[in-house]
Amino acid sequence: MTPERFSALVAAYGGSPQRWPENERAAALDFIAAYPTQAEVALAPAAELDDLLSRHRVAAPDGAHARRIIATAPSALWRRTRLIWQCAGLAGIGLAGALAGVLTVAVLLSLNSAPDDGDAYALTAFGDMQGDVQ
Incomplete structure (x- = not known):
């Protein structure tokens, strides 16, 4: 796996290997093991975004909104x-x-x-x- 492909994979699917496509997961994990510094450059911002998105909650609409619709x-x-x-x-x-x-x-x-x-x-x-x- 090339560094460009790894960066594109992380940008598209996030920093969690469970979200990566199965056919590319093993190669990406091998890339992390072989080039931990380069991998960390791509994984750090993705992990922050994943954390931010996992904490975000959408409030349920109130009854008045449903009645207006x-x-x-x-x-x-x-x-x-x-x-x-x-x-x-x-x-x-x-x-x-x-x-x-x-x-x-x-x-x-x-x-x-x-x-x-x-x-x-x-x-x-x-x-x-x-x-x-x-």
């Missing part, structure tokens, strides 16, 4: 449901617009009858425009 849950659910309905409404408006466009084109095309001369342009919505044609 429960009290706001239905309103959060209502906001989410309302947002879903708003999105569905916008999708419905978009579909209605697309359907209106399709129906408009279909009606305009059906009003034009097929010309006798077989002109396909006359079958479009622009076929009956007289404009600049002479």
